Amino acid sequence: RVLETGIVRRVGGAEDVPVRVRVVAATNRRLDDEVVAGRFREDLFHRLHVLSIALPPLRDHAGDIPALVAHFLRQFVPQGETVRFDDEAMKKLAAHFWPGNIRELRNVVQRAVLMRAGDSLTAKDVVFPPNTSKNRLETREAAKKTLADIERGAIVTELVRNSGKKGDAADALGISRSTIHRKIEEYKIDIDAELYAAKSK
Incomplete structure (x- = not known):
């Protein structure tokens, strides 16, 4: 409410107080994915998502x-x-x-x-x-790679099944259009090449 109206009311108070603030929020998760999964409120996401700055990890x-x-x-x-x-x-x-x-x-x-x-x-x-420790990190990285392979494979399968139509593939996967566009770019999926490979099988 404060983000929308710029007005707050103190706990126990009766008067509305106008405020001018700038909210700076940080997260280590992809909030668009969290919205799709139902773990983050979509209305709050759009109120906060005015300017986004991605900070790469030290690695x-x-x-x-x-x-x-x-x-x-x-x-x-x-x-x-x-x-x-x-x-x-x-x-x-x-x-x-x-x-x-x-x-x-x-x-x-x-x-x-x-x-x-x-x-x-x-x-x-x-x-x-x-x-x-190195062993735990290697295990974690291996798990990430495995999950990434599974996710990429699922996206490719639906793209092929839906003749390369990203919107239909997104609907089949239960994700947003913006998410599938980002994943296609992230995994460097060449849709034409995948369609050609599927026809050649």
Whole structure:
């Protein structure tokens, strides 16, 4: 109601108070998919969705890690001291999946600085939280890939069944037009090629 009218009423109050605010909201989910699944209110989605900015996860721009590490070292190393990560430590940082994004990187650097034995930080000084261990992350990524393959296959099947008509395929899958357009682009589905391949079988 506040987003629609710009008016609020204090709890227990009797007067409406006009307000001018700008709402900035963040999420780690695709809200259009959440709306389709019935987990997020469509009216609220449209009230909030004025301007959308996608922030890529740290793992997608690992080239920024050295600069971020240097920034956090300046933040945590006492003034007058020089501390650096050696090459192997930097390789370990660059190879990590970073499910906690920049906050996780900040914590890893801070821990390494606090627990250091000298001025050169090695790969042994780079310690990740137990719940972000390599095995768990690899398992999670494998599951994501499997689910992505299943989803892509379902979309291709319905596109072929509906002669490439995206709207009909979306209806058959129970998703919105905007979602199927995004998924086709995301999975790089060449509809003409898929139709040709299906006819050739």
